[in-house]
Amino acid sequence: MQRLDTFMADALGQYYNNRDPFGVDGDFTTAPEISQLFGEIIGIWTVQKWVEMGSPSTFNLIEIGPGRGTLMSDLLRGTEHIELFHEAMNTHLVETSETLKTKQRDTLKNYNVQWHDHLSKISNDLPSIIIANEFFDALPIRQFKYNDGTWQEHYIDNKKTTWIDVKNPPIKSTLPSPQHNDIFEYSKIQEDYTRLLSTYHGAFLFVDYGYKKSTFGDSLQALYKHKSCAITDHVGDADLTSHIDFEWLSTFLKESIIKTQSQFLLENGIIIRYQHLNNPELTSGYERLMNPDEMGDLFKVLEVINSKI
Numbered sequence: 001m002q003r004l005d006t007f008m009a010d011a012l013g014q015y016y017n018n019r020d021p022f023g024v025d026g027d028f029t030t031a032p033e034i035s036q037l038f039g040e041i042i043g044i045w046t047v048q049k050w051v052e053m054g055s056p057s058t059f060n061l062i063e064i065g066p067g068r069g070t071l072m073s074d075l076l077r078g079t080e081h082i083e084l085f086h087e088a089m090n091t092h093l094v095e096t097s098e099t100l101k102t103k104q105r106d107t108l109k110n111y112n113v114q115w116h117d118h119l120s121k122i123s124n125d126l127p128s129i130i131i132a133n134e135f136f137d138a139l140p141i142r143q144f145k146y147n148d149g150t151w152q153e154h155y156i157d158n159k160k161t162t163w164i165d166v167k168n169p170p171i172k173s174t175l176p177s178p179q180h181n182d183i184f185e186y187s188k189i190q191e192d193y194t195r196l197l198s199t200y201h202g203a204f205l206f207v208d209y210g211y212k213k214s215t216f217g218d219s220l221q222a223l224y225k226h227k228s229c230a231i232t233d234h235v236g237d238a239d240l241t242s243h244i245d246f247e248w249l250s251t252f253l254k255e256s257i258i259k260t261q262s263q264f265l266l267e268n269g270i271i272i273r274y275q276h277l278n279n280p281e282l283t284s285g286y287e288r289l290m291n292p293d294e295m296g297d298l299f300k301v302l303e304v305i306n307s308k309i
């Protein structure tokens with residue numbers, strides 16, 4: 001029998017280490033793979049934060065969970081003309097998958113990039129701009145169910161879900177009082193990562209699908225070749241994700257703002273960039289990123305300005 005987070009850690013480790021999961025031949029696609037506009041607009045945001053920080057002559061640009069390296073590639077290409085920006089930048093990628101690291105090395109072969117397997121390996125002495133797209137949703141979670149006044153935890157036993165009584169679940173301060181059968185999700189690794197981030201000074205941007213306000217619900221999903229399946233089907237071959245509780249994560253950070261992806265992209269000039277490029281091939285990607293019924297509202301952006309800037 002395995003606790004859900006242990007089961008997920010094993011399955012996800014196997015999953016990301018053995019494949020490139022993106023695109024039509026994979027299991028899912030992400031915003032940077034849909035349109036170059038996504039990485040370019042994050043590039044504009046990054047330059048703006050660097051300027052607000054007083055254009056330091058050296059700073060760390062860090063991406064956590066960079067997938068194929070597409071977002072970073074679009075960001076770097078789109079900001080090449082900004083005077084002194086690239087000269088000041090030390091670029092770091094935090095990635096655990098060897099397969100994806102190989103892919104990233106290829107995508108970013110024209111740039112000077114350093115790789116790490118954990119954020120803690122990068123010193124927090126320098127000003128930092130840290131970005132992550134769909135990183136938190138790929139981290140293991142635990143699930144707890146309220147059952148007539150007691151709490152039970154999700155375990156996997158012989159490929160089946162089972163709920164076991166627990167005494168002291170890690171109840172989140174941001175949740176309302178539970179009703180019978182309410183489920184909440186908790187991720188120690190998300191909490192640890194967010195606490196660690198708060199020790200860096202600079203600006204952070206996290207994009208993921210999830211809730212602006214803490215809520216009960218079972219958001220765990222498995223995806224195999226673009227179709228949903230049970231979490232115990234295709235173990236190690238299916239992607240497992242959950243929705244991010246942005247309100248809860250922001251309790252570990254000093255100053256943060258949560259907005260929708262479309263709001264963030266609009267504020268940072270996506271319309272101007274799209275019109276300037278004037279390329280009909282970008283239209284369907286632009287619409288997928290922005291449409292409230294597609295990624296526009298479902299995806300949220302957590303923007304953090306650490307007051308030590």
Ligand SMILES: C[S@@+](CC[C@H](N)C(=O)[O-])C[C@H]1O[C@@H](n2cnc3c(N)ncnc32)[C@H](O)[C@@H]1O
Pocket residue numbers: 016030031032033064065066067068071094095096097100117132133134135138139
């Ligand atoms: C859903 S993908 C998102 C990829 C990319 N950001 C994008 O938008 O296309 C999750 C990424 O996080 C990486 N990852 C998963 N667990 C990780 C961990 N514990 N530490 C660092 N990277 C991790 C995966 O290998 C993959 O690159």
